[in-house]
Amino acid sequence: MNNPNIIGLKESDCQEISEKLNILLANYSLFYQNTRGAHWNIKGDDFFTLHPKFEELYNNLVLKIDEIAERILTLGSTPNHNYSDYLQFSTVKESKEVAEGKVCVQNILASFKTVIDLQRDLLDITEKAGDEGTNSQMSDYITEQEKEVWMYNSYLGK
Structure with a gap:
């Protein structure tokens, strides 16, 4: 871990937040x-x-991938960059069905649910740690993504 004290946070908090950010x-x-x-x-009509x-x-x-990696670096840790690590730690799984519109949108909605849930968990952790930078980043992502979820659900007629 590099020097997380340069931004005024405890090293143990930075380590925990960085691990969650890598997930x-x-x-x-x-x-x-x-x-x-x-x-x-x-393919198809849509x-x-x-x-x-x-x-x-x-x-x-x-863009968000880059911002998350840079936040991990800001906290003094190293962002994972290997797909083998991503496959190991990701709850989102590789899509096999990518040609049928409604299935793709359902997969996108499931992925949004996963990242929004993770970001909400990070809100709790970062608030306790006083990490306003990560907290604000996660809050902004959630606000934007909730609207996206609404729009993709509307496409499905829900």
Whole structure:
């Protein structure tokens, strides 16, 4: 662990938060790759609707992946970068079905649920640690993603 005291947090708190962020990073990485697969392989009547929507989503996810990795570095730890680590720690699993629109959207919604739940867990941990930087980041992500969940659910007619 590098010097987490440069941002005024306890080393043990930084270690715990970084470990949770690495789990979140793993989940985002699988979510991202699954969304890329859906973008590349979507077929059928919804192609012109979903193809650009999936591209918008994976571009957003890759930004978050970078921001999470940079936050881990800010906390004095090292972000995982190997897919073998991601596969080991991610609750989001690799998608096999990436051509049928409704299935892809259901997979996206399940991935959103996973990352939102992890981010809510991080809110509790970071609040206790006084880590406003990570707390704010997670809060912003949740606010944005709750709207996305609503929109994808609306697409499914829910």
